[in-house]
Amino acid sequence: MSRTPLLLLLVLAMLSSPVAWAADKSCAIVLMHGKWGNPRFVAGFGEALSDLCEYESLEMPWSQRRNYDADYTEALAEIARQVTRFREQGFQRVIVAGHSFGANAAIAYMANHGDADGVMAIGPGHTPEIFYERGRTRESVDQARAMVNEGKGEETSGFHDINQDREQKIRMRARIYLSYFDPDGIGNMGRSADGFYKAVPFAWIIGTSDRLSRGGPQYAHARAPEHPKSAYLEVSADHVSVLDAPGRQAAREWLLSLDAN
Structure with a gap:
């Protein structure tokens, strides 16, 4: 068999393969x-x-x-x-x-x-809903929500953040914190x-x-x-x-x- 038909068969085999889209x-x-x-x-x-x-x-x-x-x-x-x-x-x-x-x-x-x-x-x-339910972010979420409701969403404060077993306070705008930590949010x-x-x-x-x-x-x-x-x-x-x-x-x-x- 000449090389050209052989190459053609290889190409056709690749196209029919389930991983063709990956290739x-x-x-x-x-x-x-x-x-x-x-x-x-x-x-x-x-x-x-x-x-x-x-x-x-x-x-x-x-x-x-x-x-x-x-x-x-x-x-x-x-x-x-x-x-x-x-x-x-x-x-x-x-x-x-x-x-x-x-x-x-x-x-x-x-x-x-x-x-x-x-x-x-x-x-x-x-998991903001779990954080809040267990009281780990409740104070910060309630504070941020109150600030947003009072028209102070662009003001910054120190809010509680959790990453697995690590915790720290991070300064950010109240509306930004609430967007990530609202237990019923995004x-x-x-x-x-x-x-x-x-x-x-x-x-x-x-x-x-x-x-x-x-x-x-x-x-x-x-x-x-x-x-x-x-x-x-x-x-x-x-x-x-x-x-x-x-x-x-x-x-x-x-x-x-x-x-x-």
Whole structure:
């Protein structure tokens, strides 16, 4: 057999493969880091998937450097701009993804903008309703709400912030704090999952040693509209190490499943 027919057969085989969409990178991921972090924290995770999907890691308002310089609605608008850029570049499938607070944002994005083709929540975090119920942020939330109601939402104060077992007071504007920590607001992942604009593939990747795993799918994942490609994936990891090999493999398998029959 001559080389030309052989090459043609190889090309046809690749096109018929379930990973053909990965080979031509028709997929793009908007990737968000967790609280007090920066894009470097999720760069390894993004690179591990880069043969399947292009990705862009955004620095979000909850980064250590930005220190909550924009409210949650404005943060979602930043994600929307990157989704639009990927669409303009011709990507057919755009997935919003993130780790910890970034996962919270990916879920919130689907409820407030709703134009993504999938959601990947890796070690989801930031649970304002739990913080408030347990009294850990109650004083700060009540103070911020009172300031907003009194027309003082642009004034700054020291408000309580929680990142797993670490706690600190951060100075920010009252309306910004309330946008992230209102127990019934955008940061409530269960409410956001309830409010997805449409059913899309929704991967929830969580470590078995992550505290939030105790809530199971019922906490938020099962509240989203049903989709046959959605998956609740538990891996042997904690809240941070979910970004390492077990979480990366789970993410790869889920991405590859999206075009499988």
